[in-house]
Amino acid sequence: MARIILADDDDVVIYLVRSLLEEQGHLVGVLPDGTDVAAVLAAKDPDLLILDCAMPHKSGIQVLGELRAAGLVPRIPVLMLTARAGHADRNIAYEAGANDYLAKPFDPDELVVRVEALLAPTPRRAFA
Template sequence: MARIIYVEDDPLMGEVVQEILTQAGHLIGIVPHGTLAFETIVFKKPELILLDQKLPGMQGMEILRALRRLPDLYLTPIIMLTARAGDDSRDDALVAGANDYLVKPFDPAELVRRVGLVLEQTAFTRQPRGAK
């Protein structure tokens, strides 16, 4: 189980993703505004962030870049979950520090699989020093 923040301004999409990931055993909160999401992420320090690209306030790429500059959140896994399907958008997000990139609409099983993989891949780097 992971604590996840999903930054998404479409309420229906937020509900769909929340339901899928809750059924997979995760706790998920939805924040519909980019600037508020950034502040919430900094305060709550989730174990995973799902980030839409087009948002009111800060855009998804702005949030991604800002989070990668913060020592406390530098290693927090981020999956871009967006309608932008082009290779350029995907490449830009991965270069900026996204751990994965999933295009909407998506297969629910694929979302669960990708979340699990990213959490598994980043589990070691997120452990506090001295943890065993």
């Protein structure tokens, strides 16, 4: 069982991701935007962070920058789950410190596989 923080502002995505990962036995906490992610990670010490790129108040890329500055990346693996599907967007996310990148809409089975790969004893990119 892993502790996962999901920061996303889309209720449908939140419901789907939370349901899929809780079915796998994980605990999933949800944040509606990127504002409090760094503070929650420092306080809760989760096993994985799932971030949307386009959130109100603070983007996932901005959050990754804060996490890198605080020394939390790469200690906590980060999966970007976003509607931005371009190669440039992927590259920006990887350069910011993301371990993996999955575009919306996503295949539920693929999400589970990628999460499990990131939770493996040696976190790595599930797919390039």
